[in-house]
Amino acid sequence: MWLFALPAVLINVVIILIPALLTFAAAFVVWDGVGVPVWAGFANFQRMSDDPVFWSSLGNNLVWTLIFLTVPVIMALVMAAALLVAPKGRLVVQCIIFLPRILAVAVIGRIFQGMIFSPVTGVVAWLNERGFSIADPLADPDRSLYAVAAVDIWHWWGFLAVVFLAAMRQISIDQIEAARLDGAGFFTLMRYVLLPGIQPTLALMMILTVIWSFQVFEFIYIVTRGGPAYGSEVLATLAYRHAFFEGDIGQAAAVSCVMSLFGLCATAVYMRLQIREGAQSA
Amino acid sequence: MSLSRRQVIVAIPAATLAVALPKSPSIAQDGRKIVTFWFGQANSDGQAALRRDLVEPFNASQDKYLLQLEIKGAAVNNLLKVALVAGSGPDIVQTAGPAYLTAIANAGQVLPLDGFAETYKWKERFLPALLNTGVYGGKLYALPRDYESMHLFYNKDVFSQNGWKLPANRAEFEQVADAALAKGIIPFGAGNADWKGVNEWLVTVFFNNVAGPDNVRKALSGELPWTAPPFVEAVELSKAWYNKGYFGKNYFSLTIEQSFLQVVNGKAAMALNGTWSFGTKSYGMSKPDTAMDVAPIPGLSAAVPGSLHHLACGATLSIAKSSQNPEGAAAVFEFMLTRQFYQEMNRDWPGKWALPVKDLPPEMLKGIGYPMFEKTITAMHDAFDKGQYGYTTWTFWPGATNGYLIEGIEQVWLNRVTPDAYLSRIQTLFAQELKEGKVPPLPQRAS
Numbered sequence: 044m045w046l047f048a049l050p051a052v053l054i055n056v057v058i059i060l061i062p063a064l065l066t067f068a069a070a071f072v073v074w075d076g077v078g079v080p081v082w083a084g085f086a087n088f089q090r091m092s093d094d095p096v097f098w099s100s101l102g103n104n105l106v107w108t109l110i111f112l113t114v115p116v117i118m119a120l121v122m123a124a125a126l127l128v129a130p131k132g133r134l135v136v137q138c139i140i141f142l143p144r145i146l147a148v149a150v151i152g153r154i155f156q157g158m159i160f161s162p163v164t165g166v167v168a169w170l171n172e173r174g175f176s177i178a179d180p181l182a183d184p185d186r187s188l189y190a191v192a193a194v195d196i197w198h199w200w201g202f203l204a205v206v207f208l209a210a211m212r213q214i215s216i217d218q219i220e221a222a223r224l225d226g227a228g229f230f231t232l233m234r235y236v237l238l239p240g241i242q243p244t245l246a247l248m249m250i251l252t253v254i255w256s257f258q259v260f261e262f263i264y265i266v267t268r269g270g271p272a273y274g275s276e277v278l279a280t281l282a283y284r285h286a287f288f289e290g291d292i293g294q295a296a297a298v299s300c301v302m303s304l305f306g307l308c309a310t311a312v313y314m315r316l317q318i319r320e321g322a323q324s325a
Numbered sequence: 326m327s328l329s330r331r332q333v334i335v336a337i338p339a340a341t342l343a344v345a346l347p348k349s350p351s352i353a354q355d356g357r358k359i360v361t362f363w364f365g366q367a368n369s370d371g372q373a374a375l376r377r378d379l380v381e382p383f384n385a386s387q388d389k390y391l392l393q394l395e396i397k398g399a400a401v402n403n404l405l406k407v408a409l410v411a412g413s414g415p416d417i418v419q420t421a422g423p424a425y426l427t428a429i430a431n432a433g434q435v436l437p438l439d440g441f442a443e444t445y446k447w448k449e450r451f452l453p454a455l456l457n458t459g460v461y462g463g464k465l466y467a468l469p470r471d472y473e474s475m476h477l478f479y480n481k482d483v484f485s486q487n488g489w490k491l492p493a494n495r496a497e498f499e500q501v502a503d504a505a506l507a508k509g510i511i512p513f514g515a516g517n518a519d520w521k522g523v524n525e526w527l528v529t530v531f532f533n534n535v536a537g538p539d540n541v542r543k544a545l546s547g548e549l550p551w552t553a554p555p556f557v558e559a560v561e562l563s564k565a566w567y568n569k570g571y572f573g574k575n576y577f578s579l580t581i582e583q584s585f586l587q588v589v590n591g592k593a594a595m596a597l598n599g600t601w602s603f604g605t606k607s608y609g610m611s612k613p614d615t616a617m618d619v620a621p622i623p624g625l626s627a628a629v630p631g632s633l634h635h636l637a638c639g640a641t642l643s644i645a646k647s648s649q650n651p652e653g654a655a656a657v658f659e660f661m662l663t664r665q666f667y668q669e670m671n672r673d674w675p676g677k678w679a680l681p682v683k684d685l686p687p688e689m690l691k692g693i694g695y696p697m698f699e700k701t702i703t704a705m706h707d708a709f710d711k712g713q714y715g716y717t718t719w720t721f722w723p724g725a726t727n728g729y730l731i732e733g734i735e736q737v738w739l740n741r742v743t744p745d746a747y748l749s750r751i752q753t754l755f756a757q758e759l760k761e762g763k764v765p766p767l768p769q770r771a772s
Contacts, residue, residue, distance in 0.1 A: 075724075075763070076406045078432035096732075156518070162575050163583060182577035184739055268521060271577045272735040284732075287403050289725040290428050290763075 063303070069296035076292050087297040097298065100269075100276045103188050104305075107277060108256035110189075112249060115196045119203035124233050126204075127211045127219075137208070140201030148198070152265035155194045156181065184274025187267050191275055195262045203248060207241060214240035246316055253309040257302050278302045351649075357391040360653035361415040364394055365401040370606070372396055374673035383660045390653035409434040409645060416648040417657060419470065419640055422720050423458040423765040424727060426641045430459075430466040431762060435643035437464040441655040450662065454709045455681040457768035458638050458720060467641035468658055472681040474634040474705050475530050475622060475717070478602060479595040480588050482616040483510065489594075493632075495562075495625040502571045505594045514586075514593030515572040516579025523581060524731045525718040527563060527572075529635055530597050530622055533715030535559035537628035541716050545767055547759050551752040552745065555628060560737060560744035562625065567738040577735075582607060589617060597622065600705065601639065603675040603698045611675070611695040619697055621704065634708040636768070637717035638681075664689060671698075681709065712770045721765050723758035726751055 070087055072080035091097050122140065126133045143151065159165050162179045170177050180190035214237065222236045238245065260279035263269060269276035269284070278298050286295035351359040367375060375394055383392045395415070397404055402421055408414035409429065418435055420426045429435055442448050442465050448456065451469065459467030477491075484491065487508065492498040502512035517523035532541055536555035543549035544556070566572065573579070573593065582605065587593035589608055596602075603610060610617050621632035642661075644654040660666060662682055670678040672693040679702060690699045708714055718727055729750055736742045742750075758764055 073761075075428040075432070077410055077428050077434055160578070162578050179575065179578040182575065184735075184741065270521065270732065270735055272739045272741050273732060284728060285725075289728040291725055 066296050066299055069292050070300050072293050074292040075290040076286070080293075083293060087293040090294060091297045091301075096273050096276060096281060097278075099273055100278050100281045100298075101301070103275065104257055104259070104277045104302075106188060107192060107259055108253055110192045111196070111199070111252050111256050114192075115200035115203055116245075116249070116252070118196075118200045119207050120233065120238075122200075122204040123207035123211055124229065124237055126208050127237070128229070128232070133208075137201075137205055141205055142201070143198045144202045146198070148261045149265055151194060151198055152262060155197075156266050160190060181267055182271060184270070184272040186274075187271060188263075188275040191263050191266050194266060195259070198262075206244065206248060210241035210244035211237055243320065247313065250309050250313040250316075254306045257305040257309075353391040355388075355391070357389060358650045358653050360390050360392050360417065360650055360657055362392060362394050362417040362419070362654075362657065363397045363401055363405065363415045364419065365397060365421065366399050367396055371674055371677070374670065374677075378666060378669040378673055379661070382665065383657060386660060387656070390650070390656055392653075392657055405429075409647070412647040414645045414647060416645055416650050416654045418643040418645050420467070420643070421640060422638050423467075423641060424719055424722060424724060426459065426467050426643065427461075427723065427763055427765045429643070430461045434646050435466050436646055436648070436651055437466060438468065438644065438655075439465050441651075441658070445655070445659050445662075447658075447662075450682050452681040452683060452706070452709050454636055454712065454714065454768040455638055458766060459641055459643075460766055467643040469638040469681050470640035470642050470661075471638065471677065471679045472705065472709060473600045473637040473639045473676070473679075473717070474708075474714075475526055475597060475599055475637075476602075476701065477595060477620050477622045478585070478588060478598050479618055479620070480591055480593075480616050481618045483591050483594050491620060493623050495623075498623070498625065501594065502566075502569070506570060510591075511573040511587060511593035512571040512595060513566075513573070514579075514584040514588040514596045515576055516581060516584035517576060518578055518583075519580040521731050522719065524734050525727065526599060527597060528560075528730055528734055529715070529717045529719075531559040531563040531625070532556065532718070533635055534622055534625040534629050534633055535562055537624075537626070538633065538715040540628070542767065542770075544755075545716060545721055545764065547756075551755060552748045555626075556748055557744055558626065560734070560747060563734065564737050564744060589615075591616070599637070600679075600701060601676050603695070603701070604677055610697055615697070617697070619701055621708075634705050634714045635717045636709060636714040637720045639719075668693065676702075681706070683710075716767075721767065723755070723763040723765065725763075726754040726758055729754055 069080070071083060071085070073083045073086070074080035122136075126136060157164055160167055160179050160181050162168050162171060162177075162182075165179075167177050167179055180186040218236055218240070219232065222232050227235065258279060259277055260283065263275050263277055263280050264283065267275045269280040278301060282295040282298040282302070285291045285298060351361075353359050364375065375396075380392050380394050383390075401419075402425055405414060405418065405420070406429070409418070414434075418429065420429065426435075438447070438459075447468065448465070452472075455469040455472055456465070458469060459465055479491065483489075487504065487510075489501050489504065490497075492501050505512045515523065515527070536553075536559045540549060540553065540555045544551050544553070567576070573584070573587075576584075579587075581598075584593070585596055585598060585602060585605070585608060588596045602608060608617065609615050610619075621634055623632045624630055642658060644651045648654060661678070661680060667678070667680060667682075667689055671690060672695075675693075675695055675698045690702055693699070718730055722730060733742065733747050733750060737744055737747045755764075
């Protein structure tokens with residue numbers, strides 16, 4: 044049996060475990076990426092904790108996580124439930140809401156940057172010409188994170204809706220019809236039948252959302268590159284900046300370790316849930 | 326095929342040894358030694374120019390070496406570092422300037438060029454101010470591929486229609502800018518939506534043209550802290566100009582090209598931009614009927630009475646330590662110093678390969694049909710030769726300090742931190758990098 048697992052184990056060791064251990068080790072050295080690494084103990088973590096940008100980036104990651112645990116999840120649940128109870132045109136709607144998911148992130152980023160938010164070439168410019176006074180949200184450090192989150196939500200929520208719909212379709216139709224015969228409205232049905240019925244899927248997606256939220260990079264890097272004034276900087280863009288613009292691999296690795304820590308916590312919660320679920324079903 | 330345990334045990338060290346063994350130079354089908362060269366970003370025009378003006382004529386010029394050029398895109402600097410550490414980089418190592426070269430040279434990943442410099446008389450031929458940016462520990466590790474400077478680009482039609490004269494000091498600058506704002510014209514077309522480095526172009530101007538190049542030099546040498554009053558004045562002036570709307574309302578939303586075209590189209594009056602702008606064809610500055618003109622940027626304080634050029638090297642050329650064909654790489658460098666290459670490359674891609682060589686410009690540029698470029702290079706060459714210049718952040722600032730300089734100035738302009746706090750952080754980072762030997766070398770001032 045172990046022989047069957049060997050290719051997967053080898054790939055995971057070479058591609059994940061060894062780089063992860065090297066990254067962890069790099070957090071304890073001063074290294075510019077080309078010279079000889081010099082042991083630095085906890086100096087990188089000390090410098091990281093003294094850097095106000097690290098704390099604002101961590102805060103932005105937490106805000107991002109909260110946004111993605113709520114807004115797209117609620118949108119997707121409502122859409123999935125609506126498609127379940129009103130199946131007419133389900134296929135077409137699913138295709139439409141899933142479409143953003145198959146577009147390249149770089150393309151979506153450029154569309155929103157140039158065709159929506161731009162005060163020169165975008166919808167914002169068109170609105171301004173018609174008397175509305177709207178500023179580019181990407182140019183405002185207080186709003187840029189939310190503007191990028193809106194772009195990512197547009198890209199993400201359709202996928203969630205399709206996943207939730209697939210899970211809801213596993214719920215017994217008798218249960219749903221019985222609830223409706225008992226007079227359950229849309230939200231009552233959601234509260235007492237659909238949500239409990241998809242709880243494992245919901246829990247998994249929420250935990251994955253936490254993990255992905257701490258890894259978020261591409262949308263922010265493409266649309267704002269963490270700016271302006273670090274307004275949308277997150278840990279991944281900060282680590283990238285340290286590694287590839289400042290040539291400070293140790294500092295980048297220290298930030299990456301913090302990112303991984305949050306991912307590990309979320310994974311631990313998921314494992315615990317799975318063990319509990321396994322024990323209950325046994 | 327099945328391998329026994331013994332075969333596997335033997336194969337692993339054998340493979341390791343094979344990787345560690347010195348490589349033999351790659352040989353082309355016609356027997357010539359291959360010289361590899363990675364280039365960063367180049368659009369289709371640029372790639373065509375590289376092929377037509379460099380690769381093809383070099384390969385036709387002799388029968389010993391064959392130049393192979395690879396366009397690697399924007400990530401070339403990161404790729405290069407990894408490849409050099411792995412011993413698999415190109416023969417010719419091109420970096421995005423001395424600030425990028427410092428780590429590579431300090432790590433000994435490139436060869437000293439002193440022997441070749443002796444053979445080809447490079448030390449006598451390059452402008453010392455530029456050549457010295459490639460000298461580490463007394464050894465020459467890189468040749469400068471070009472020189473650049475920040476300049477004041479302006480729309481002369483807008484100026485003449487409004488009766489404005491070209492500003493010669495801060496008061497006149499502000500007079501023109503206020504008059505432009507009153508007429509609904511953006512004083513300076515500027516935007517960093519596609520390149521955050523635009524921030525440092527502006528900081529370079531304010532540091533040098535307000536605090537003065539002597540103070541900047543002292544600070545880069547560690548003799549004056551970045552928190553000193555001249556730098557506070559410089560940052561405060563940049564903030565005041567930003568807050569007055571001198572850089573327009575859409576600085577963070579416009580790309581470099583969009584913002585410069587505002588000046589070309591008369592929506593903005595001026596732009597503080599670099600000499601690389603000459604290479605962008607959409608600006609139309611090579612056309613005889615262009616509305617654009619250019620001048621060095623005047624001093625913005627009593628410390629800087631006249632206009633100033635800013636010494637910048639946009640790219641360096643070195644030979645990899647792991648190169649099996651250093652002679653071939655040096656032959657390519659020597660080819661770049663020929664009159665034919667200089668003329669053709671500057672005609673096809675103005676400014677990209679403005680080699681700072683004593684015996685080539687500026688007279689070589691006459692006849693390429695770009696008067697504005699010719700006069701700028703001539704004046705810049707003269708200023709750098711005489712040692713009259715300021716210092717650009719992308720050439721002389723170390724990585725982490727420069728990273729914060731670029732990002733942090735947005736915090737100042739958007740009232741997130743005070744100028745004092747910004748400069749204090751710069752001082753902390755700079756002091757650390759100075760201690761670690763990460764500050765690029767400063768050229769000696771001409772006497």
